[in-house]
Amino acid sequence: MELTFLGTSAGIPTRDRNVSALALRPRQSAGWLLFDCGEATQHQVMRSSLSLYRLEKIFITHLHGDHVYGLFGLLASRGMLMAEAPLEIYGPAGLSTLLEKVMDASQLHLPFEIELHEVSGGERLTFPGYRIETVPLSHSIECYGYVYIEDPLPGRFDPERARALGIPEGPLYGRLQRGETVTLPDGRRVESSDILGPPRPGKRVVIGGDNDRPELFAPYGAVDLMIHEATYTQRDFDHLPRKFKHSTARQLGIAARDMGVRSLIATHISPRYDSEERLRELLDELHAHYHGPVTIAHDFLTVTL
Ligand SMILES: [Zn+2]
Numbered sequence: 001m002e003l004t005f006l007g008t009s010a011g012i013p014t015r016d017r018n019v020s021a022l023a024l025r026p027r028q029s030a031g032w033l034l035f036d037c038g039e040a041t042q043h044q045v046m047r048s049s050l051s052l053y054r055l056e057k058i059f060i061t062h063l064h065g066d067h068v069y070g071l072f073g074l075l076a077s078r079g080m081l082m083a084e085a086p087l088e089i090y091g092p093a094g095l096s097t098l099l100e101k102v103m104d105a106s107q108l109h110l111p112f113e114i115e116l117h118e119v120s121g122g123e124r125l126t127f128p129g130y131r132i133e134t135v136p137l138s139h140s141i142e143c144y145g146y147v148y149i150e151d152p153l154p155g156r157f158d159p160e161r162a163r164a165l166g167i168p169e170g171p172l173y174g175r176l177q178r179g180e181t182v183t184l185p186d187g188r189r190v191e192s193s194d195i196l197g198p199p200r201p202g203k204r205v206v207i208g209g210d211n212d213r214p215e216l217f218a219p220y221g222a223v224d225l226m227i228h229e230a231t232y233t234q235r236d237f238d239h240l241p242r243k244f245k246h247s248t249a250r251q252l253g254i255a256a257r258d259m260g261v262r263s264l265i266a267t268h269i270s271p272r273y274d275s276e277e278r279l280r281e282l283l284d285e286l287h288a289h290y291h292g293p294v295t296i297a298h299d300f301l302t303v304t305l
């Protein structure tokens with residue numbers, strides 16, 4: 001799968017960072033999913049290799065503006081492009097009212113159908129090739145994280161074993177690889193499990209929303225990648241006159257360490273971290289607790305898993 005960060009700033013855009021949005025292209029898929037849709041996400045899409053035609057599903061973590069104000073413009077543009085494939089949208093209660101009111105007031109008529117699903121946490125949404133589980137988070141308004149879980153991959157093809165069984169090279173190899181049972185020219189039947197290794201587990205990715213308790217993802221344990229906000233360093237957070245329900249790099253580092261996550265990407269970065277030195281403070285704080293590979297996201301960072 002391929003992940004592209006379209007917006008990595010907390011609250012307001014900066015010269016270098018747009019507000020929250022993340023694209024995920026599932027393995028072996030031309031279509032893609034969008035997680036959150038801050039203002040001007042459609043501009044970021046245009047600057048990437050993604051196309052609104054191929055956008056299949058949108059998942060909104062919560063209704064704060066920096067996560068959702070780009071939705072209306074993006075839908076309208078997808079409509080202007082005459083995309084007709086239906087679009088599924090998932091998000092918290094209130095999303096359908098918000099969308100209906102804006103569409104009604106601005107007389108937005110789309111050439112495609114919107115299938116809107118409000119989530120309430122604990123859902124297991126299954127799709128071909130993967131599933132997505134919803135996790136209630138701790139923020140100042142209702143907010144959900146989404147855990148993307150690939151279906152297991154078939155085991156690896158063992159060409160030596162195939163040769164030993166006398167299977168002729170060619171199309172039969174492909175059919176066995178796809179899990180089919182084949183009949184050989186001499187009449188013998190060969191099951192794919194005879195020449196494939198054990199199924200390999202699919203990748204698991206945590207996609208957090210705004211949340212001051214990253215440990216809420218602990219039940220998912222050693223995921224392949226955790227993408228989560230780290231809006232502030234602990235020191236800056238401690239000096240804030242008014243506390244918002246966000247995570248610090250320290251909190252995220254500790255949670256990722258305790259979960260044993262295989263890799264970590266911090267995003268939703270406060271605009272105050274506007275230089276290499278300031279970003280280094282966030283990174284150092286993450287490294288102080290979590291010793292696996294860690295990256296501070298930037299716009300258009302693309303990761304393949
Ligand atoms: Zn936010």
Ligand SMILES: [Zn+2]
Nearest residue numbers: 062064139210
């Ligand atoms: Zn928020």
